[in-house]
Amino acid sequence: MIHVKNLCKKYSSFEALKDISFDVEKGEVVxxxxxxxxxxxxxxxxxxxxxxxxxxxxxxxxxxxxEESLKVRSKIGYLxxxxxxxxxMTVKExxxxxxxxxxxxxxxxxxxxxxxxxxxxxxxxxxxxIKTLSKGxxxxxxxxxxxxxxxxxLILDEPTIGLDPNQIxxxxxxxxxxxxxxxxxxxxxxxxxxxxxxxxVIIISEGxxxxxxxxxxLTSRLSGGMRVDITVKGPESEIRTCLEGLDAIKEVKEAxxxxxxxxxxxxxxxxxxxxxxxxSAVVRNGWGLKEMRREAVxxxxxxxxxxxxxxxx
Amino acid sequence: xxxxxxxxxxxxAYFYSPIAYVVxxxxxxxxxxxxxxxxxLSKEASMRAAMYNxxxxxxxxxxxxxxxxxxxxRKTGTLEVLMTRPVRDIEVVLGKFFAAxxxxxLMLASTxxxxxxxxxxxxxxxxxxxxxxxxxxxxxxxxIALGIFASTLTESQIIAAVxxxxxxxxxxxxxxxxxxxxxxxxSIFTYISLSSHFDxxxxxxxxxxxxxxxxxxxxxxxxVTVKSIEVRKWK
Numbered sequence: 001m002i003h004v005k006n007l008c009k010k011y012s013s014f015e016a017l018k019d020i021s022f023d024v025e026k027g028e029v030v031x032x033x034x035x036x037x038x039x040x041x042x043x044x045x046x047x048x049x050x051x052x053x054x055x056x057x058x059x060x061x062x063x064x065x066x067e068e069s070l071k072v073r074s075k076i077g078y079l080x081x082x083x084x085x086x087x088x089m090t091v092k093e094x095x096x097x098x099x100x101x102x103x104x105x106x107x108x109x110x111x112x113x114x115x116x117x118x119x120x121x122x123x124x125x126x127x128x129x130i131k132t133l134s135k136g137x138x139x140x141x142x143x144x145x146x147x148x149x150x151x152x153x154l155i156l157d158e159p160t161i162g163l164d165p166n167q168i169x170x171x172x173x174x175x176x177x178x179x180x181x182x183x184x185x186x187x188x189x190x191x192x193x194x195x196x197x198x199x200x201v202i203i204i205s206e207g208x209x210x211x212x213x214x215x216x217x218l219t220s221r222l223s224g225g226m227r228v229d230i231t232v233k234g235p236e237s238e239i240r241t242c243l244e245g246l247d248a249i250k251e252v253k254e255a256x257x258x259x260x261x262x263x264x265x266x267x268x269x270x271x272x273x274x275x276x277x278x279x280s281a282v283v284r285n286g287w288g289l290k291e292m293r294r295e296a297v298x299x300x301x302x303x304x305x306x307x308x309x310x311x312x313x
Numbered sequence: 314x315x316x317x318x319x320x321x322x323x324x325x326a327y328f329y330s331p332i333a334y335v336v337x338x339x340x341x342x343x344x345x346x347x348x349x350x351x352x353x354l355s356k357e358a359s360m361r362a363a364m365y366n367x368x369x370x371x372x373x374x375x376x377x378x379x380x381x382x383x384x385x386x387r388k389t390g391t392l393e394v395l396m397t398r399p400v401r402d403i404e405v406v407l408g409k410f411f412a413a414x415x416x417x418x419l420m421l422a423s424t425x426x427x428x429x430x431x432x433x434x435x436x437x438x439x440x441x442x443x444x445x446x447x448x449x450x451x452x453x454x455x456x457i458a459l460g461i462f463a464s465t466l467t468e469s470q471i472i473a474a475v476x477x478x479x480x481x482x483x484x485x486x487x488x489x490x491x492x493x494x495x496x497x498x499x500s501i502f503t504y505i506s507l508s509s510h511f512d513x514x515x516x517x518x519x520x521x522x523x524x525x526x527x528x529x530x531x532x533x534x535x536x537v538t539v540k541s542i543e544v545r546k547w548k
Contacts, residue, residue, distance in 0.1 A: 074399040084390030088329035101398040
């Protein structure tokens with residue numbers, strides 16, 4: 001669906017994108033992940049035809065974004081980073097205006113606008129002025145605007161930035177729903193976001209792609225074995241020696257001790273699940289097992305690892 | 314079709330904000346003052362002197378009409394949404410141009426009340442009045458094209474207004490350079506000047522060359538405007 005090959009972008013002397021290539025299949029939800037200034041917005045602006053590339057090739061649905069910009073633009077719904085909206089229009093007026101610019105015929109427009117507004121949950125406030133809406137609803141109007149006219153590809157630049165936790169969850173669910181029918185590319189620098197919504201992650205740092213994979217694969221590829229955090233009532237050093245003696249366990253690190261309660265982080269050997277052995281070992285020795293939690297390797301660590309490796313090489 | 318959609322939105326946007334009302338009301342206040350003072354002093358059933366004063370008023374008001382057209386959208390980022398829709402750059406420029414021009418035409422049309430007063434109580438020569446209005450309309454179109462261009466240069470509406478005003482004034486008075494530079498520059502600067510072409514209209518002469526000049530002035534600056542919003546692509 002989206003085919004990016006050897007994409008480079010230079011702003012006078014600054015190289016924002018250095019030879020980026022990736023593919024997105026139809027129906028995928030792809031997370032574009034990277035720190036601020038990594039080149040996410042630049043990539044999206046090139047995909048949407050707002051900026052031209054310095055070199056390379058981008059095709060969307062078989063059409064070159066530079067040569068056939070107008071045709072490509074009509075296949076894309078785009079929400080820029082800051083959610084720019086016309087504050088003095090009502091929700092309905094604004095979405096209809098964008099629908100008109102997308103050349104949706106007058107007969108279809110009413111229906112399409114209504115559908116986009118309802119899908120994004122702003123149907124009930126359609127006659128309110130945009131400037132009076134909360135940030136979360138403004139974001140929804142922005143997505144409704146991108147969605148109207150049923151484009152095949154949705155490109156959303158930092159769709160959850162600046163929202164409160166409830167709104168973030170709502171927008172993520174909305175994106176997940178949309179991803180069932182459409183190809184979605186979203187950018188973010190929040191790592192939970194991609195694991196929550198995407199089935200493919202592209203990690204980008206300083207204009208280069210450092211990893212492309214599914215969130216699960218990335219986690220297992222880079223995390224090594226399973227990690228378990230336990231809290232046990234008992235003598236800390238004895239517990240450690242005991243656990244280190246177990247077969248499935250590679251390493252035990254002390255995480256803290258307070259009033260006879262020890263907190264330990266246990267690293268298992270690759271492919272092993274040490275939880276049952278730990279539990280029975282603790283019980284056998286008569287210590288009190290207060291808590292045991294499997295600690296997932298989060299994308300933050302993966303991200304830091306990837307970008308650090310990249311800098312070394 | 315897109316031109317029309319953009320024009321409609323821009324025209325509405327003038328009335329969403331107080332800009333249109335303020336510009337309208339104050340323009341009419343000043344135009345009415347000029348008209349009645351000139352009429353009382355000269356006791357002449359003509360719009361000639363009043364029209365020159367309309368132009369001076371217009372010099373101040375046209376930048377206020379055009380300043381927001383691109384500067385505001387650049388500042389709020391809505392330009393990015395607009396330019397990534399299946400819309401040609403030229404359609405955006407024309408849509409905005411026609412919106413500002415319609416607002417101006419509306420302002421101009423409301424001064425026809427003064428002509429009504431002249432017709433009711435006097436016996437004015439209608440020829441110079443109609444040609445004068447045509448001249449005002451064309452001149453306004455030139456000012457608006459200049460103002461839109463100025464609006465693409467910056468994110469700040471204030472700067473857009475100041476730059477627009479300076480351009481308009483410069484093109485209004487550039488004819489003064491004629492003959493002052495010592496070599497044969499007379500015809501060039503007189504020709505470039507917006508004011509030298511305006512005189513004929515007010516006198517009741519519709520010179521085709523003047524009409525062509527104004528129209529090509531508009532086309533040229535709209536072209537430069539399109540190029541100016543494409544500048545983002547060259548960086």
